[in-house]
Amino acid sequence: LERDAVMRKKFNVHVSGSDIPSPLQDFTELRTRFRCKSYLLRNIAELGFSEPTPIQRQAIPVLLSGRECFACAPTGSGKTLSFVCPILIKLKRASKDGIRAVILCPTKELAAQTTRECRKLTRGSKFRTKLMNKALLRNPDLSKLHGDILISTPLRLRLAIKKRKMDLSKVEYLVLDESDKLFELGLLKQIDSIVKACSNPSIIRSLFSATLPDFVEDLARTIMHDAVRVIVGRKNT
Ligand code: ADP
Ligand code: MG
Numbered sequence: 415l416e417r418d419a420v421m422r423k424k425f426n427v428h429v430s431g432s433d434i435p436s437p438l439q440d441f442t443e444l445r446t447r448f449r450c451k452s453y454l455l456r457n458i459a460e461l462g463f464s465e466p467t468p469i470q471r472q473a474i475p476v477l478l479s480g481r482e483c484f485a486c487a488p489t490g491s492g493k494t495l496s497f498v499c500p501i502l503i504k505l506k507r508a509s510k511d512g513i514r515a516v517i518l519c520p521t522k523e524l525a526a527q528t529t530r531e532c533r534k535l536t537r538g539s540k541f542r543t544k545l546m547n548k549a550l551l552r553n554p555d556l557s558k559l560h561g562d563i564l565i566s567t568p569l570r571l572r573l574a575i576k577k578r579k580m581d582l583s584k585v586e587y588l589v590l591d592e593s594d595k596l597f598e599l600g601l602l603k604q605i606d607s608i609v610k611a612c613s614n615p616s617i618i619r620s621l622f623s624a625t626l627p628d629f630v631e632d633l634a635r636t637i638m639h640d641a642v643r644v645i646v647g648r649k650n651t
Contacts, residue, residue: 425468431642435475438466448478450503453538458495461534467492468646473622474499482619482638484593486626487646493622494531497589501563504587508540508562515563515587516612518605520595522547522567528591529565546570556580568596568604575611585612587620594623594630602633609637 418436422429427437441458444450466474469487476483477500487493501515517532519525529545536543544550544559546566553559557579566574574580588609590596596605609619619641621634626645634641 422472425471426647427468427472428645429472429642431481432640434472434642435479435481437471438474440465444474444499444503447475448503450499451539454499454502454535457535457537458499460537463492463495467495469493469644470496470499472644472646473497473620476642476644477501477618477620478503480618482641483644484621484623484626484631484634484638484641485644486623487644489624491646493591494528495535497587497591497620497622498532498535498563501587501589502535502539502541505541505562508542510560512581512584513544513559513561513564514584515589516571516582516585516608517563517565517589517591518568518571518596518608519565520567520592520599520601522570524592525565525567532563532565546574550574551578553578568601568608572604572607575607580611582608582611583613585614585617587618588612590619590621592623593621593634594625594627597630597633 421437441455445455469485470492473483473485473496485496505514517528519528525545529543532543542561543563544561546564551570551574556574619638
């Protein structure tokens, strides 16, 4: 659509892939187009976010359309909301059936920060976000862990799978955040075993990063199907 192209140009958003959903005009479209619940719109407003950032405008509708996505946008451009918001809308409500979304972060600090962001966005809902920290890792049986969203480093999550009976078979969304760093840190083996443990065939995977070196893009393509690529600004700056 011409209108989509104009908006992408205005926000310096570059896309590739087939049938790419229209970018968001504003946050109220989350309700009109995607039936977002009021708690989430309220939290977005309370955080002082008046309009979506460029990456949010395009990545949110892509994920909400059930498409896999790899997204590249500068640090500080609001990538967290780009993946948390679609997860919350798609999961609809909290459940006791086990973890349904996993967010992988390269470091413990980033995992803790993402957990805090996620909890701000779930205020007023029953959603529970779990951080895979030392205390949780001491639990000998994580197979019945209560929570909707789990945030972890690859190392800790792999330990939880191998030694703590962590069950990821119900996971519907897997996010690799700061994927350039994840891959640079040589966490391929861990990531691979987590990808395998998330065995639900209809899982939606996404990858977010500040840069998109070719090797990251090549790895991304090995784990995603028919993904939409969204780049804000330029690929490697
Ligand atoms: P990134 O992951 O791209 O580095 P973050 O998701 O950590 O960026 O967001 C950076 C900062 O911008 C955070 O403080 C976040 O609360 C804020 N932020 C996110 N989305 C918006 C928005 N739509 N409007 C204003 N600020 C936002
Ligand atoms: Mg980030």
